[in-house]
Amino acid sequence: MLHGLTFELAGGRIAGLIGPSGGGKTTLMRVIVGVQRGVSGEIRVLGEIAGAPSLRSRIGYGTQGQSAYEDLTVRENLEYFAAIVGAPAEQVAEVIEQVDLADAAGQLARSLSGGQRSRLSLAAVLLGRPELLVLDEPTIGLDPMLRERLWGIFRDLADGGTTLLVSSHVMEEAARCDDVLLVREGQVLAHGTPAELTSRTATSDLEQAFLRLVQEQQ
Amino acid sequence: MTSTFATALRVARQLRHDPRTIVLLLGVPALLMTILRFVYVHQHAAFERAGPALMVVFPLITMFLVSSVALLRERTTGTLERLMTTPLSRLALLGGYGLTFTMLAVLQAGLVTALSLGALGLSLAGSTALVVILAAAVALLGLGLGLLASAFARTEFQVVQFMPATILPQLLLCGLLVPRARMGAVLHAVSDVLPMSYAIDGVHHLISEPGVNGAALDDVGVVLAFALGAILLGALTLRRRTD
Numbered sequence: 001m002l003h004g005l006t007f008e009l010a011g012g013r014i015a016g017l018i019g020p021s022g023g024g025k026t027t028l029m030r031v032i033v034g035v036q037r038g039v040s041g042e043i044r045v046l047g048e049i050a051g052a053p054s055l056r057s058r059i060g061y062g063t064q065g066q067s068a069y070e071d072l073t074v075r076e077n078l079e080y081f082a083a084i085v086g087a088p089a090e091q092v093a094e095v096i097e098q099v100d101l102a103d104a105a106g107q108l109a110r111s112l113s114g115g116q117r118s119r120l121s122l123a124a125v126l127l128g129r130p131e132l133l134v135l136d137e138p139t140i141g142l143d144p145m146l147r148e149r150l151w152g153i154f155r156d157l158a159d160g161g162t163t164l165l166v167s168s169h170v171m172e173e174a175a176r177c178d179d180v181l182l183v184r185e186g187q188v189l190a191h192g193t194p195a196e197l198t199s200r201t202a203t204s205d206l207e208q209a210f211l212r213l214v215q216e217q218q
Numbered sequence: 219m220t221s222t223f224a225t226a227l228r229v230a231r232q233l234r235h236d237p238r239t240i241v242l243l244l245g246v247p248a249l250l251m252t253i254l255r256f257v258y259v260h261q262h263a264a265f266e267r268a269g270p271a272l273m274v275v276f277p278l279i280t281m282f283l284v285s286s287v288a289l290l291r292e293r294t295t296g297t298l299e300r301l302m303t304t305p306l307s308r309l310a311l312l313g314g315y316g317l318t319f320t321m322l323a324v325l326q327a328g329l330v331t332a333l334s335l336g337a338l339g340l341s342l343a344g345s346t347a348l349v350v351i352l353a354a355a356v357a358l359l360g361l362g363l364g365l366l367a368s369a370f371a372r373t374e375f376q377v378v379q380f381m382p383a384t385i386l387p388q389l390l391l392c393g394l395l396v397p398r399a400r401m402g403a404v405l406h407a408v409s410d411v412l413p414m415s416y417a418i419d420g421v422h423h424l425i426s427e428p429g430v431n432g433a434a435l436d437d438v439g440v441v442l443a444f445a446l447g448a449i450l451l452g453a454l455t456l457r458r459r460t461d
Contacts, residue, residue, distance in 0.1 A: 033303045037459040051459070053305070061303040067296030071235045072228070083224030084306040108235065124300075 007181060007191050009132075009165060014158050016177030017167040018206075024186040025167040026064060029134050032165070033061040046132060057085055060125035064136040068120050070110040074101055077109055078123055085128035095123040099153065115146040122153065133157065133164045139173065151176050171207040182210055189213045221306050225314020229288070233318070243284070243322065247276040247330045255338045262339075269340045270349065270425055271394055273330055274417045277323040277353045281360030282367070282385060285319060286377045289368035302458045311456070312449055316361055323357030324350055344424030348434055352424070355441040356417050362448025369455035388414035393422070413444035 009015050017025045030036035031043055034051025043050040046058055068077045078092045096105050099119040104112060109120060118138055125133055135154075139147045151173075154164055158178070166177065174180045175194050182189040182197070190197055190213050194206055201212040233240055251272060258265035292298040301311060327350045334340040342349065367380035391401070391409040398409050398419075409415045420437030427433070 035299060035302055035459055037457070037461050056303060056305045059303065061300065063296045063299055065296035065299075067300045069228070069232060069297060070295070071232045073235075076228070076231050080224055080228040081304070083227075084221045084301070084304050086220075086305065 007188060009163055010179065011131075011163050012158055012161045013178040014154055014164045014166060014176070015179040015181060016174045017165060017181050017183055018171065018174040018177075018210075019169065019183035019189075021169050023184045025169075025183055026136055027186075028183065029061070029136050029165065029167060033059055033134050035061075057128055058131050060128070060130035060133045062121050062125045062133070062135040062138055064140070068109040068117070068124065071108065073106050073108055074112070074116075074120055074123075075105045077120060078127065081124045082127045087128040091127055091129075095126045098126065099123045100149070115142055118142060118146075118150070122150065126157075129162075131161075131163060133162055133166075135164065135166045137167050137169070139168065139170075147173075171205075171210060174206045180206065182213060184210075184214060184217075187217075189217060219310075221310040222313040222317065225306075225311055226317035227314075229315055229318040230321075232288075233322070239284070240322075243280050244326055244329055247272075247280075247326055248333050250276075251330055251334055251338060255334075255340075265338075266340060267425065268394075269334055269338070270342060270421045271418055273327060273334070273349055274353050274356045274421055275389065275394075275414075276330065277327060277357035278360045278363075278385060278388075278414065278417075279381065280326065281319050281323055281357040282364040282381055283378065284322075284364070285315060285361040286364030286367045286371070286380065287374055288315070289365050290371055290374060290377045293368060294372075298456065299460070302456075308453045308456045308458075312361075312365065312453055316358060316449070319361050320354050320357055323360075324354050327353030327357075342424060343426055343428045344434060345430045348430055348438070349421070349424055352417060352420050352434070352438050352441065355438050355445060356414075358445035359413050359417075359441055359448065362445050362452055365452030366448055366455065369452065385414075388412045391415065392418040394418055413441055416440040416444075 017028065019025055027036060031039050032045055032050055034055065045055060048055055074096065075092060078095060082089060082092050096102055099122050101116060101119050101123060104116050109117070112120060122138060125135065139150050142150070154166065158164055178193065179191065180194055180197055181191050192200065197206060197209045198204065201209040203209045203212055251269065254269060254272060255265055258268070331346055331349055335342060335346065363384050367377050367384065371377035371380060391405060391412055392414040398406055398415060401409065416437045420434045423431055423434040423437065
């Protein structure tokens with residue numbers, strides 16, 4: 001599925017994994033967090049081999065499915081995840097505040113709106129304050145206001161020193177990242193800052209740059 | 219250890235948000251036992267034999283259903299994948315389920331035993347506590363089998379179909395209908411390797427022999443060994459790395 005990948009992520013920055021659905025973004029993220037089977041070759045994450053047990057408390061992985069226990073409240077979900085990652089109990093209130101879910105803290109996850117769900121997912125990943133956040137399509141299906149809000153949170157986290165790898169199939173989101181990895185059919189087409197990618201392809205926006213790169217490849 | 223207790227608490231909280239399931243889990247066995255009492259209204263000796271056996275059949279069925287669906291949900295809703303990227307160990311996860319479900323089984327068995335020995339007039343030569351302990355061991359067996367079933371099912375429809383497939387053969391062969399000694403050689407040999415045979419053997423010891431007896435304790439041990447075997451085998455199906 002994926003082959004010949006070499007790339008590095010810089011600390012304290014937001015890297016965007018951008019490309020069409022089915023292009024291998026989720027697989028690549030699963031390789032990085034160490035849950036993908038059938039990996040050959042070596043991927044080093046935070047100085048260790050991907051999937052090493054010691055990495056499990058240093059990486060936060062937000063799956064695409066926005067996984068939470070439907071029959072628990074927001075707070076109960078977070079209390080559980082806090083306990084298993086060894087985060088102090090008071091961090092639950094902190095992350096609820098951080099993603100602005102205080103009003104819904106007592107609500108069952110199944111009754112949350114789409115936007116609240118994705119914020120619950122994000123809050124769960126923030127517990128334990130991991131150094132690297134790997135977020136699979138965290139803004140999918142959200143309205144522009146919410147997307148703006150989430151990107152604001154991502155930026156705050158990066159400013160605080162956290163490294164983020166965020167996937168999206170929306171080119172417009174690539175522009176919000178510090179570094180962009182354009183992925184298609186299991187290959188990284190290009191890697192650079194948004195400005196580098198547009199100037200290298202002599203285009204005006206990332207959508208054009210992506211199309212140009214696909215043409216060049218063929 | 220902390221994560222085991224955290225998981226047990228989480229599973230208990232999930233149940234608490236589902237009071238209907240708790241009422242059914244605790245109420246249905248009591249109701250069935252009452253029905254059985256009146257089915258055998260003119261044959262109290264038959265009730266004395268079938269009643270205690272039913273006490274250890276309930277936890278098998280209910281815990282199989284609860285745990286197979288709960289674990290299938292973990293696998294299909296993405297929560298398991300999420301957990302597998304955290305430091306939580308698979309045994310801590312299963313230990314948490316085991317803890318909460320066993321407590322529920324003890325509550326269920328305690329209620330049914332109290333009702334049977336009290337209002338329904340059942341008498342038991344052996345130790346009442348041992349009946350409850352045997353029921354708890356069977357509940358763990360139900361958890362192990364449910365966990366295994368969840369590995370081979372994709373949907374909740376499929377997983378509940380594993381109940382008749384894995385549990386009914388055991389009930390047919392465990393000595394509930396025909397004493398195992400009177401079965402043909404082949405069926406007897408098969409029943410020897412099925413855990414419920416030992417659960418029912420244990421019940422028969424408790425019906426006829428007074429106090430805490432060694433034979434019944436041995437049967438509890440065998441059921442526990444099968445339960446742990448099923449849980450460990452099931453743990454192998456909870457993979458960190460998947461396709």
